[in-house]
Amino acid sequence: MERKDYAEKFRDIKDEILDEIRGILGNGEKHYFKETFYVHYVEGEVATTEVCTALEISEKGMVIFHVINSVQDAEKIEGHGVYAYDPESFLDILDHLKKEVREKKLSHLREIVKKHGGEILFDGDFRFTGDSNGRGGENIDPCNDTRLMGLSIDCDGMINIDDIWEGGEYCNSENFIPDDELDRIIAYVESQVKRRFVIRVSGSYSRTFDIEASSYEEALEFAKTEWKEDAPLCPDDSNGEDWEDYTSLAH
Secondary structure, eight states: HHHHHHHHHHHHHHHHHHHHHHHHSSSTEEEEEEEEEEEEEEETTTTEEEEEEEEEEEOOOOEEEEEOOOOOOOOEGGGGGGGGGGHHHHHHHHHHHHHHHHHHHHHHHHHHHHTTTTTEEEEEEEEOOOOOGGTTTOOOOOEEEEEEEEEOOTTTSSSEEEEEEEEEEEEEEGGOHHHHHHHHHHHHHHHHEEEEEEEEEESSSSSEEEEESSSHHHHHHHHHHHHSSOOOTTTTTSOOEEEEOOOHHHH
């Protein structure tokens, strides 16, 4: 195989990694790394070691690297320039992005469980594919059709997953949840913990809002937003506004 053939293969691998980055961050999004790391720029006779601080996807889907160069200037590398970074740097960028985005999502899920007493139970209707390596297995097929039975917070503040798979009951660590299932699980848990709140705003007139939310504070915020987008209680209302939890009275 000739040199140009190898160069094309390296280019293809970098394109695959850029596509995976686009799959994690949407257009117009930016991620600042909590833990910065070194990347290596190599083009012709120029070779520098830089610090990667952030990733950005433009509105048109172009991946942009944010780095601090060898003279401590912040730079945005875009277009053809990103391909000058070596393959190891591409892998490091992808690994750090996946790790930090996953931790951000897990932190959100932990907060939901903590907010609801540290444990949430489910009926087993929700099914997902678990990561067998997160269960301690090696070279095992993915745990397809796993039924989610509960989430709880352990003594270290991490999530335990109670599930049923192939007739057996398991308690797994949060590593059992693969990256590509996290969004589905979070959306399901959020839908399960929502309650129905009835909120009334009154002044010279009154209006009642029927809202699903995970807490009264969240419902109140939604109600106030909806109220502001509509007309006020009346054009000449001068009595201010009084918000109250009307849930128990409405049932």
